[in-house]
Amino acid sequence: MGAASRNTGVWLLATLATLLTFALAKGGKNFAGSNGTRKFELTITWEVFAPDGFPREMALINGGFPGPTLDINQGDDVEVLIHNKMPYNTTMHFHGIEQYLTPWSDGVPGISQRQVLPGESFLYTWTATQYGAYWYHAHQAGQLDDGLYGAITIHPKKSQATPFSLISQDDETLKAIRRAVKDVRPLILGDWRHIPSPEVHNITEAANMELSCYDSVLFNGKGSVECWPPERIAAVLSDQQKDYLEQANLTSMTPKGCLPAAVVADVISSGVDTHADVVPPSVFDVCTASSGGKEVIAVTKTAEEPLKWVALDLVGSFGLLTVTFSIDSLSVWVYAVDGEFIIPQLVQAITVTNGDRYGILVPLAAAGDYPIRIASTIPAMIIAGTATLSYRTEDPNAPLAAPTPYINDAGSAVDGSVVFYSVDAQKQLEPLPIASTAAQSFPLYMRTVGASFEWALNSSQFPAAVIDWGTEPVILFHPQPYVQNNVTLTTLNDTWIDLVFITADAPMPPHPIHKHGNKMWRIGHGEGEFTWGSVNEAIAAIPGSFNLVDPPRRDGFVTEAATDAKTWTAVRYHVTNPGAWLLHCHIQSHLLGGMAVVIQDGVDHWPQAPPEYLNY
Missing domain, CATH: 2.60.40.420 (Cupredoxins -  blue copper proteins)
Structure with missing residues (x-):
């Protein structure tokens, strides 16, 4: 057309x-x-x-x-x-x-x-x-x-219904909390690279390897390139990073804090014909300091406010990174996750990955400039950055606090007293009932299927041809009923579905899996082979590994990392929103490499698209 x-x-x-x-x-x-x-x-x-x-x-x-x-x-x-x-x-x-x-x-x-x-x-x-x-x-x-x-x-x-009375029952505190939530401020956390995505695609294909190195981290679109001395990088090297370097006969990360291209080519992509020599040095090695400014969240208390709180919506817009988030010296209440109220958790650090959203409330007492930190926790990179929460009271002469960090440059706690947000402990404020059994159970084996950037969510790469603009979109036409293959799952309306994300090989990193169309409950996870024919069978065999009473509910979950042994993660959802939806890893290189499937939810109640969309 x-x-x-x-x-x-x-x-x-x-x-x-x-x-x-x-x-x-x-x-x-x-x-x-x-x-x-x-x-x-x-x-x-x-x-x-x-x-x-x-x-x-x-x-x-x-x-x-x-x-x-x-x-x-x-x-x-x-x-x-x-x-x-x-x-x-x-x-x-x-x-x-x-x-x-x-x-x-x-x-x-x-x-x-x-x-x-x-x-x-x-x-x-x-x-x-x-x-x-x-x-x-x-x-x-x-x-x-x-x-x-x-x-x-x-x-x-x-x-x-709101969860704020679970934080405090004091009237003045509740008023301050509600004022803060009414004026909630988005804080978009992101990673950034200096080459546009079309160029990344061309270099990736020519080198036949993943370009797992970014240049900076951003807060609401602001940040800086920081070039750390080798000693600072070496001080926070993980055992896994040391092992990768040793296998490539290397001893240090690059000046940008990345695993060297040789590690990606010869260790992570072992057995694949790679061409690291075509990767420009600027991608992995060359670090040139620069500054785009610092995001400052300014908060001022007036004489009419006995107490001051600030509410932030953390948004993980990362293409690659998973980070630890923390505000120096300030504990925060996590009161919402992925857009839904939860039973609040008081924490000092939060793991934020691709697509996550966390609503947090920060009680403020002493005036000061509090560093807001994020630091990468993935093996591919050591990188961190800061924004500032700047709080002032009505007294201009008030002394300013001297905040101290809860996390280090690698996103780890500085000591054992630091409390991290727990997905396992996440409880929805208004839990919805979950069916005791599911009508269908889909085992989805996650693996690479060639080069390090070629991924499969269910053993087969999602075909790039499906998203060619000339291809007729699935939603605009009634699908073939009951089609099931490695890149297409089909369900009936008002049924319960189990998805089991299984690491086909170890080691394998965790994957932030996002489902379009509705939220999922993470009902179980474990280590070892998933040997059962369905989640129903697994629940009968190992009931202690599952929670069907009050599990966490989100639109994205991180699968279990497989370090020495295979792992599995089970989610359950209710088909109440018929349509064609994508299920995929939200790491950009994994999604572009084919780590996705289409779910035709509710084919027996397929929606009819308006004619103006059919004719577009």
Whole structure:
């Protein structure tokens, strides 16, 4: 279909939406629970920008980076109109948004839509059925690594139960907490590299190896390249990193704090024909210090406020890293995870990986400038950075606190008193019942299938051809009923499904697995072979390894790392949102390398896409 007719379909949809909004304002029937319509317009351009002080071509949204926060009330109808003025195709995914009854707005090329071509526009429409912290990002090629993302804040409806009385029952404290949550601030944590994603793709294919080295870490799009002396890097080397280096007859990480290209080529990619010599030295080795500024979260207490708290929504926008987050000298209450309230946990450190969102409350007492730290915990890199939480009271002469860190440069606790957030202990504030058995159980064997960047979620690489813009998206046409293969899973509506993520080989790193369309419960995990034919059988055999009463519920879980032995992680979900959804590892190189499957949920209640999407 030509660009002109595709644009006509988009603008027809926008016009119809405008007319509908007008009709509703005149007294027409509104959607149940809707507060109104929130409209956003995002213009995506490809320009030179320097988030960490190093200029490179990247994606900007409305001229800035990150993109503007989409501020929404629960129940709102949402319209996001994007204009693609980049020289590349693109799409936009709303991470964690369930897209209830609107799966064609999920933003995955080849699955829920055709790609948006240069010069074209596309209108995403959905209802904010949820509350909490989410984010939007490109789901095209490696454009997340090019800066195409921003935060989403959905304020809960007034009737929503909250966990704040579990933190304190003091009236003044509760007032301060509620003020803070009403004004919650997104804090997007990210990693950054100095070469655009198309160039990363070309170098990766030419070298036949993963480029597992980034240049800096960012807080809300700001950061610096820090070149540490070798002694500082050596002081926090892990045993695993030392082992990798020893196998390559090397003794140190690169000046950028990365495992050298020789380790990736000869150790991690052992047995594969690699060409590390084609990788430019700037990718792994050359470190040039630069500064793009520091993010400062300024908080000021007034005389009318007896107490001061600040609320932050942490968003993990990483392409590769998993980090430890901490604020020097300040304990924080984690009160929401992946957009849902939980029983609060008081901690000093949080592990944040790709796609995670954590709502935290920070009680403030003494004025001071408190470093906000993130530090990589993955073997591929030793890298860290800071932002600042700057707190001032109404007394300008108050002495400033001298904060001390809870974590070191490798994201480890400085001593045994530091408490980390526990996913195992996570309890939802309003737990939903979980079925005692599941109708289907899918074992998904995770492995590399060639080079170190070629990955499979279920033994087979997800075919790149599926996301070619000419491919008819799965959601727009009724799927072949009951198709089951290594890259397509099919379910029936109102059934319970088990997914078991099994490490096919050891060693294997943990994988942050994200499911589009709805949340999952992590009901069990363990070490060793998963020898049972289903999760139901495993529960009967080893009931102590499972929790069907109050397990953690999220839209993304990290699988168990396999160091010396294979591991498995089991999740269960309820099919209540029919459509075509992607299940994938959120590490960008793993997703681009094929670590994904499509789930055709509820094929017996397949939704009919509006004609304007069919005709786009």
